[in-house]
Amino acid sequence: xxxxxxxxxxxxxxxxxxxxxxxxxxxxxxxxxxxxxxxxxxxxxxxxxxxxxxxxxxxxxxxxxxxxxxxxxxxxxxxxxxxxxxxxxxxxxxxxxxxxxxxxxxxxxxxxxxxxxxxxxxxxxxxxxxxxxxxxxxxxxxxxxxxxxxxxxxxxxxxxxxxxxxxxxxxxxxxxxxxxxxxxxxxxxxxxxxxxxxxxxxxxxxxxxxxxxxxxxxxxxxxxxxxxxxxxxxxxxxxxxxxxxxxxxxxxxxxxxxxxxxx
Amino acid sequence: xxxxxxxxxxxxxxxxxxxxxxxxxxxxxxxxxxxxxxxxxxxxxxxxxxxxxxxxxxxxxxxxxxxxxxxxxxxxxxxxxxxxxxxxxxxxxxxxxxxxxxxxxxxxxxxxxxxxxxxxxxxxxxxxxxxxxxxxxxxxxxxxxxxxxxxxxxxxxxxxxxxxxxxxxxxxxxxxxxxxxxxxxxxxxxxxxxxxxxxxxxxxxxxxxxxxxxxxxxxxxxxxxxxxxxxxxxxxxxxxxxxxxxxxxxxxxxxxxxxxxxx
Amino acid sequence: xxxxxxxxxxxxxxxxxxxxxxxxxxxxxxxxxxxxxxxxxxxxxxxxxxxxxxxxxxxxxxxxxxxxxxxxxxxxxxxxxxxxxxxxxxxxxxxxxxxxxxxxxxxxxxxxxxxxxxxxxxxxxxxxxxxxxxxxxxxxxxxxxxxxxxxxxxxxxxxxxxxxxxxxxxxxxxxxxxxxxxxxxxxxxxxxxxxxxxxxxxxxxxxxxxxxxxxxxxxxxxxxxxxxxxxxxxxxxxxxxxxxxxxxxxxxxxxxxxxxxxx
Numbered sequence: 146x147x148x149x150x151x152x153x154x155x156x157x158x159x160x161x162x163x164x165x166x167x168x169x170x171x172x173x174x175x176x177x178x179x180x181x182x183x184x185x186x187x188x189x190x191x192x193x194x195x196x197x198x199x200x201x202x203x204x205x206x207x208x209x210x211x212x213x214x215x216x217x218x219x220x221x222x223x224x225x226x227x228x229x230x231x232x233x234x235x236x237x238x239x240x241x242x243x244x245x246x247x248x249x250x251x252x253x254x255x256x257x258x259x260x261x262x263x264x265x266x267x268x269x270x271x272x273x274x275x276x277x278x279x280x281x282x283x284x285x286x287x288x289x290x291x292x293x294x295x296x297x298x299x300x301x302x303x304x305x306x307x308x309x310x311x312x313x314x315x316x317x318x319x320x321x322x323x324x325x326x327x328x329x330x331x332x333x334x335x336x337x338x339x340x341x342x343x344x345x346x347x348x349x350x351x352x353x354x355x356x357x358x359x360x361x362x363x364x365x366x367x368x369x370x371x372x373x374x375x376x377x378x379x380x381x382x383x384x385x386x387x388x389x390x391x392x393x394x395x396x397x398x399x400x401x402x403x404x405x406x407x408x
Numbered sequence: 409x410x411x412x413x414x415x416x417x418x419x420x421x422x423x424x425x426x427x428x429x430x431x432x433x434x435x436x437x438x439x440x441x442x443x444x445x446x447x448x449x450x451x452x453x454x455x456x457x458x459x460x461x462x463x464x465x466x467x468x469x470x471x472x473x474x475x476x477x478x479x480x481x482x483x484x485x486x487x488x489x490x491x492x493x494x495x496x497x498x499x500x501x502x503x504x505x506x507x508x509x510x511x512x513x514x515x516x517x518x519x520x521x522x523x524x525x526x527x528x529x530x531x532x533x534x535x536x537x538x539x540x541x542x543x544x545x546x547x548x549x550x551x552x553x554x555x556x557x558x559x560x561x562x563x564x565x566x567x568x569x570x571x572x573x574x575x576x577x578x579x580x581x582x583x584x585x586x587x588x589x590x591x592x593x594x595x596x597x598x599x600x601x602x603x604x605x606x607x608x609x610x611x612x613x614x615x616x617x618x619x620x621x622x623x624x625x626x627x628x629x630x631x632x633x634x635x636x637x638x639x640x641x642x643x644x645x646x647x648x649x650x651x652x653x654x655x656x657x658x659x660x661x662x663x664x665x666x667x668x669x670x671x
Numbered sequence: 672x673x674x675x676x677x678x679x680x681x682x683x684x685x686x687x688x689x690x691x692x693x694x695x696x697x698x699x700x701x702x703x704x705x706x707x708x709x710x711x712x713x714x715x716x717x718x719x720x721x722x723x724x725x726x727x728x729x730x731x732x733x734x735x736x737x738x739x740x741x742x743x744x745x746x747x748x749x750x751x752x753x754x755x756x757x758x759x760x761x762x763x764x765x766x767x768x769x770x771x772x773x774x775x776x777x778x779x780x781x782x783x784x785x786x787x788x789x790x791x792x793x794x795x796x797x798x799x800x801x802x803x804x805x806x807x808x809x810x811x812x813x814x815x816x817x818x819x820x821x822x823x824x825x826x827x828x829x830x831x832x833x834x835x836x837x838x839x840x841x842x843x844x845x846x847x848x849x850x851x852x853x854x855x856x857x858x859x860x861x862x863x864x865x866x867x868x869x870x871x872x873x874x875x876x877x878x879x880x881x882x883x884x885x886x887x888x889x890x891x892x893x894x895x896x897x898x899x900x901x902x903x904x905x906x907x908x909x910x911x912x913x914x915x916x917x918x919x920x921x922x923x924x925x926x927x928x929x930x931x932x933x934x
Contacts, residue, residue: 147432149425155849156419156682159725162675162706166728169673169704173730178432180425186850187911199422202429202536204436215911219888268886270901273728323418324449360531362482375533385450385478410695412688419682441695443688462685465692465799467699586681587712623794625745638796648713648741 146206147176148280151196152272153184153213160270164210164277167263171281178203187215189240191396193305194319194330197243198376200231210280211235212272223256223275224299227289234276234283239302246306250299257293307331314402318349318394319378325387326372326380327394333377336402344405347371347381349398354381355405367391409469410439411543414459415535416447416476423533427473427540430526434544441466450478452503454659456568457582457593460506461639463494473543474498475535486519486538487562490552497539497546502565509569513562520556570594577665581612581657582641588650589635589643590657596640599665607668610634610644612661617644618668630654672732673702674806677722678798679710679739686796690736690803693789697807704729713741715766717922719831720845720856723769724902726757736806737761738798749782749801750825753815760802760809765828772832776825783819833857840928844875844920845904851913852898853920857905862928870931873897873907875924880907881931893917 148168154160161182168177180199184192192213200209214221214236222237228248233241234256256275259266261282266274279292307316307330316331336345346355356370364370364384369392374380379402381388388394411431417423424445431440443462447455455476463472477484477499485500491511496504497519519538522529524545529537542555570579570593579594599608609618619633627633627647632655637643642665644651651657674694680686687708694703706725710718718739726735740747740762748763754774759767760782782801785792787808792800805818833842833856842857862871872881882896890896890910895918900906905928907914914920 147436149429151422153849157707157709158846158848159677159707159721160848162704163725163728165704166675166725166730166733169702170728170730173673173702176432176436178425178428181420181422183420195422199426199429202426202433204429204433207429216888217886219886267899267901269898273901320421322421322423323416360480360482362479372532373530375530375536410699412692414685439695439699441688441691444683444685446683458685462689462692465689465696467692467696470692583684585684585686586679623743623745625742635795636793638793638799 146204146208146284147178148208148210148284149178149180149203150182151180151184151192151209151211151213152182153186153188153192154182154272156182160272163273167273167277168281171278172284175281175284184213185396187213188396189213189215189238189302190305191320192240193243193302194328196240198378200244203231205230208232208234208280208283210272210276211240212276213240214238214271217269217271222296223271224296225254225256225279225283225289225292226250226299227252227254232283234280236271237300239300241299242302242305245301252289253296253299254289255293255296258291261287261292305330307335312403316400316402318396318398318400321389321394321396325389326374326382327388327392328374329379329381329400331379331400331402333373333379336379345402346405347379348401348403349381349392349394352392358382409467409471409547410441411471411473411547412441412443412466413445414443414447414455414472414474414476415445416449416451416455417445417535419445423535426536430536430540431544434541435547438544438547447476448659450476451659452476452478452501452565453568454583455503456506456565457591459503461641463507466494468493469495471495471497471543471546473535473539474503475539476503477501477534480532480534485559486534487559488517488519488542488546488552488555489513489562490515490517495546495552497543499534500563502563504562505565505568508564515552516559516562517552518556518559521554524550524555568593570598575666579663579665581659581661581663584652584657584659588652589637589645590651590655591637592642592644592663594642594663594665596636596642599642608665609668610642611664611666612644612655612657615655621645672730672734672810673704674734674736674810675704675706675729676708677706677710677718677735677737677739678708679712679714679718680708680798682708686798689799693799693803694807697804698810701807701810710739711922713739714922715739715741715764715828716831717846718766719769719828720854722766724904726770729757731756732758734758734760734806734809736798736802737766738802739766740764740797743795743797748822749797750822751780751782751805751809751815751818752776752825753778753780758809760806762797763826765826767825768828768831771827778815779822779825780815781819781822784817787813787818831856833861838929842926842928844922844924844926847915847920847922851909851915852900853907853914853918854900855905855907855926857926857928859899859903859905862905871928872931873905874927874929875907875918875920878918884908
């Protein structure tokens with residue numbers, strides 16, 4: 146089964162390459178795939194969302210290694226989470242909050258058995274010294290319980306989940322893609338449940354967007370419109386342009402959905 | 409045979425990683441290589457050129473998956489082209505125009521058989537939902553005719569090919585590389601045929617460049633010079649500097665070659 | 672054994688993909704890993720440092736292909752260096768200076784036997800035409816002496832090594848990572864030897880930094896501090912901020928270490 150890497154290390158420094166070196170030393174046959182290394186530095190919310198929209202496309206049994214870790218070297222625990230279908234290795238900082246709304250957690254192992262780490266561990270690069278060797282040895286068949294003992298209080302970030310009020314849903318912008326589409330944390334299922342499929346509009350920064358498209362090139366004007374993105378989340382987009390630029394959006398901007406006709 | 413990816417998805421978002429996940433689920437043994445994911449968004453000309461200068465270095469039988477697709481979700485057809493040596497999967501938007509000046513087309517299949525797509529296909533991410541599963545199943549040995557029926561009117565973009573006039577060749581800048589070299593669509597063969605190997609100069613934006621170098625570090629001044637790049641196309645370069653910056657060049661700028669002594 | 676790529680080609684152009692194509696044609700089973708392709712163009716010092724901090728994490732027998740090559744096409748020799756543990760293929764421009772302070776050189780082969788190159792070699796892209804086919808054939812088991820004859824005067828850059836004076840160590844900033852940490856060429860071993868583990872401070876651009884942290888998040892203020900990075904080199908850092916920006920640092924800036932109490 147492949148090991149999939151998700152980090153905020155960027156593609157400029159050799160850190161990701163070094164992690165692949167460590168893995169190839171222990172498990173030369175295992176394939177290592179990159180999800181992305183361009184998570185905004187220390188942005189756990191973005192990592193949580195990227196992982197959520199991506200993980201289910203990988204084979205069952207895949208091992209996800211996530212290194213987005215503002216607390217590296219501090220007391221933040223390093224954990225291995227086994228769900229029904231996948232393994233997740235990373236810091237205990239809430240990055241699994243969204244995945245665990247869909248995936249059933251079976252085991253959470255506190256990574257403490259140093260015999261599975263690199264011999265010399267630094268205080269600053271646990272991706273290389275702890276996560277990579279544990280992932281590689283897991284891929285080679287080591288039992289999860291070898292890496293440490295079970296724990297029961299994994300960190301979860303409630304703030305990532307949209308709030309349903311009586312006549313509105315309040316969410317936020319989680320991510321901006323390369324094309325300038327602003328992706329919210331409000332999924333299609335959520336909207337349809339909340340509003341019984343009735344019409345609605347979205348407010349952001351005192352602007353109101355009601356136009357809806359089924360695909361990006363359906364809209365022929367340059368006006369912003371709403372669309373369900375490929376992961377099923379509501380996005381704000383501009384055809385062949387950047388909604389982020391046109392509306393000056395940034396991550397964590399609040400959005401509110403309300404039923405049409407009742408502004 | 410490997411699957412090679414060419415997209416405008418960038419390396420920031422997880423889209424490319426997701427495509428690799430889909431492929432690894434269907435064809436875990438197949439190796440997936442990246443050509444580049446930094447094609448300028450929606451720039452079909454650039455994709456056509458990048459593919460043209462690259463494809464022949466890959467093993468015969470390689471499968472190229474190209475997702476540069478301004479019309480995603482619209483009526484733009486999704487096609488699989490088999491040439492004598494390679495397979496090309498992507499939108500029917502002309503991105504193969506340059507490759508097909510050298511490669512002999514044998515079959516063009518309109519991808520319509522949905523049983524080979526992901527079960528839930530979005531209108532916005534055909535790279536994941538259509539191209540990736542078709543590429544992976546092709547790599548696994550599925551016959552090309554299983555994916556749909558033959559078509560005979562593939563889109564070709566004539567504008568990518570330089571125009572020969574009586575005393576000049578008119579071309580354009582197709583691409584700017586990382587070093588600031590401006591790569592034209594005029595190949596060495598073209599120049600030598602057109603001008604019988606006689607001397608020539610290049611005009612761009614009212615500037616005239618006549619100096620020629622055999623390799624980048626041959627030029628010791630900071631003045632722009634001409635060079636045949638590693639793919640055999642005429643480039644405008646500056647030694648250890650950026651021709652793009654010095655001359656304020658951009659993609660699609662026109663260039664004209666004329667014989668020397670007759671400006 | 673894997674082939675590891677280190678270049679200044681960037682991730683925008685298809686050059687790295689083309690190199691992988693050439694390798695996969697000759698050695699389809701060999702895995703190819705990326706160290707980084709975002710070395711600053713032509714910056715040999717940076718390549719030397721990145722390779723030095725990374726190579727030992729890869730399996731013994733790994734083949735490193737380095738293409739950071741201001742003199743491509745000129746008389747600069749192309750060489751294969753075999754050390755006790757690894758193979759290094761690249762230009763003879765000093766990029767191995769730091770690695771060879773730790774690795775024992777066994778053979779240095781001048782790559783001259785053209786039968787191992789691509790049939791048509793350009794003057795501008797030796798990564799594709801020479802280094803890639805040689806690396807792939809080496810991985811396939813060709814003996815190093817087949818590629819050319821031994822040479823004994825490999826280029827070494829003394830300027831990369833810090834200078835020890837009576838009461839100070841003079842070094843420089845070699846690299847800036849994504850987080851804005853400025854990495855010097857002064858390693859922990861060096862400091863401890865030079866100063867007998869006594870306290871010291873660092874001067875840079877008329878500023879004095881004395882505060883020391885064991886890990887990045889230990890510092891809670893926004894003041895710059897010193898830290899040994901994950902590779903054992905002294906870094907200037909700012910917790911969850913960019914030291915590079917705060918102090919306006921750039922590569923090659925000089926740093927001086929002096930014992931505390933004796934400024």
